[in-house]
Amino acid sequence: MKAQTLAVHAGASIDAVSAAVAASITLSTTFEHAADGTRGPAGLEYVREDNPNQRQLETALTALEGGAVALVFSSGMAATVNLLDTLDAPGEIVLPLDVYHGVRRYCRVVLAKRGFVIREVDFAVTRDVVATINALTQVVWCETPSNPQLVVTDIAVIAEAAHRHGALVAVDNTFATPLLQNPLGLGADVAMHSTTKYLAGHSDALGGALVFARNDEFAERVRQRRNLSGAIAAPFNTWLTLRGIRSLAPRMEFHCRNAAALAAFLENHPAIAKVNYPGLASHAGHAIAARQMRGFGGMLSVRCGGGRDAALGIASRLRLFTNATSLGGVESLVEHRRSVESAGSTTPDDLLRVSVGIEHIDDLIGDWQQALA
Numbered sequence: 540m541k542a543q544t545l546a547v548h549a550g551a552s553i554d555a556v557s558a559a560v561a562a563s564i565t566l567s568t569t570f571e572h573a574a575d576g577t578r579g580p581a582g583l584e585y586v587r588e589d590n591p592n593q594r595q596l597e598t599a600l601t602a603l604e605g606g607a608v609a610l611v612f613s614s615g616m617a618a619t620v621n622l623l624d625t626l627d628a629p630g631e632i633v634l635p636l637d638v639y640h641g642v643r644r645y646c647r648v649v650l651a652k653r654g655f656v657i658r659e660v661d662f663a664v665t666r667d668v669v670a671t672i673n674a675l676t677q678v679v680w681c682e683t684p685s686n687p688q689l690v691v692t693d694i695a696v697i698a699e700a701a702h703r704h705g706a707l708v709a710v711d712n713t714f715a716t717p718l719l720q721n722p723l724g725l726g727a728d729v730a731m732h733s734t735t736k737y738l739a740g741h742s743d744a745l746g747g748a749l750v751f752a753r754n755d756e757f758a759e760r761v762r763q764r765r766n767l768s769g770a771i772a773a774p775f776n777t778w779l780t781l782r783g784i785r786s787l788a789p790r791m792e793f794h795c796r797n798a799a800a801l802a803a804f805l806e807n808h809p810a811i812a813k814v815n816y817p818g819l820a821s822h823a824g825h826a827i828a829a830r831q832m833r834g835f836g837g838m839l840s841v842r843c844g845g846g847r848d849a850a851l852g853i854a855s856r857l858r859l860f861t862n863a864t865s866l867g868g869v870e871s872l873v874e875h876r877r878s879v880e881s882a883g884s885t886t887p888d889d890l891l892r893v894s895v896g897i898e899h900i901d902d903l904i905g906d907w908q909q910a911l912a
C-alpha cells in the first residue's frame with residue numbers, strides 16, 4: 540500500500556466488543572492476569588511496558604517507515620536518549636554540526652562524561668562525514684533536513700560507510716516525516732521522530748518514536764530500557780498522535796506547497812539575505828534531497844542580514860506567524876533559534892526558523908510582505 544493509504548489505515552481495527560470504527564483510549568494502568576498468574580489473552584500486564592494505544596501507534600509507524608518494529612516514547616528527546624544510552628562506552632559518536640540543540644547538548648554534557656568521544660562534522664560535506672567514521676564509531680547520528688539550518692545529508696552513502704565499520708546509523712526524520720522520506724529504505728538502522736511535530740500535527744501532544752530496521756537484540760535492549768526508565772507516552776498522547784497521522788498526507792501536501800511558494804518569494808526579496816529550503820535549486824543539498832525525498836517539507840529558515848535585531852524585528856512584525864517554538868502544526872510559526880538554544884549554539888544570530896502552516900498561501904506571503912516593508 541502507498542504511504543497515503545497506510546497513514547489512514549495502519550494500526551486501525553474495528554473494536555471487537557462495540558464495533559466502533561474510531562479508536563478508543565484505554566487509560567487502564569493494569570491488565571488482568573490469567574488464572575495461572577501469567578499474562579491475560581492480549582499479552583498485556585502493566586501500562587509502563589505496553590498498552591493498547593501504544594501498540595496501535597507502533598503498528599502504524601512500523602508500516603509507515605517500512606521497519607521491523609517501532610517503540611514510542613514520551614517525547615522525541617526520550618526516544619533519542621533511550622537509544623544513545625543503550626550504547627556502551629567507550630566509543631565515538633558522529634554528530635552533525637547542525638542538529639537539534641537538545642541532542643547536541645546531551646552528547647556534549649552527558650555522554651562525553653561517560654567516555655564517549657563526540658565528533659561534530661558538517662554533514663553537508665559527505666566526504667568529511669565518511670572520513671570521520673572509523674572502527675571506534677558506535678553510531679552516526681543524522682538529521683535531514685536538519686534543524687534549524689535545513690542541511691541535507693546523503694543517507695545512503697553515509698550508511699554504507701558506517702556499516703563498513705560496524706557502526707549504527709540513526710536518522711532524525713522529524714522534518715521529513717515518513718511521507719516524504721524513509722531512512723530505513725536508504726540503509727539506516729533506526730529512524731527517529733519527534734512525533735510532537737508533523738505526526739501529531741496540531742501542537743497539542745508531546746511524543747517520540749524509534750523505528751528499527753531489524754527486531755534484534757539492540758532493539759530489545761532499547762525496549763527494556765524504555766520500560767525501566769519509564770519514558771513511556773500517556774495513552775491520551777499516543778491516541779492523539781495516531782489521530783494526527785490519519786490526516787498526515789493531505790497536511791504534508793499543503794505544508795510542502797506553501798513552504799515552496801514562501802521560499803521562492805523570500806529568495807527574491809531584497810530584505811532577505813539567504814533562504815535555506817531544500818526545494819530551492821540554490822540549496823546546496825537540493826540534488827540529494829530530490830533523490831532521497833518525495834517532497835521538500837514545510838520547514839525553512841532565513842538569514843535576515845543585519846544580525847539579531849533585524850531578525851527579531853521581522854519576527855515581531857509578523858502577525859499570522861506566531862513567534863513561538865516547536866514546528867509541524869497546522870498553524871505557521873516563526874522563531875529566532877539562537878535566543879532559545881543553549882550555550883554552544885551553532886545557529887547564526889540573524890536566522891529565523893519558519894514552520895509554514897496550512898493556511899492560504901496568499902495570507903502567508905502577505906504577512907511577510909508587511910513585515911518586511
Ligand SMILES: *Cc1c(COP(=O)(O)O)cnc(C)c1O
Pocket residue numbers: 614615616617639641682686711713714733734735736745746747
Ligand atoms: C523537536 C525536535 C526534537 C525533540 O523532540 P521533543 O518531542 O521536543 O522531545 C528532536 N529533533 C528534531 C528535529 C526536533 O524538531
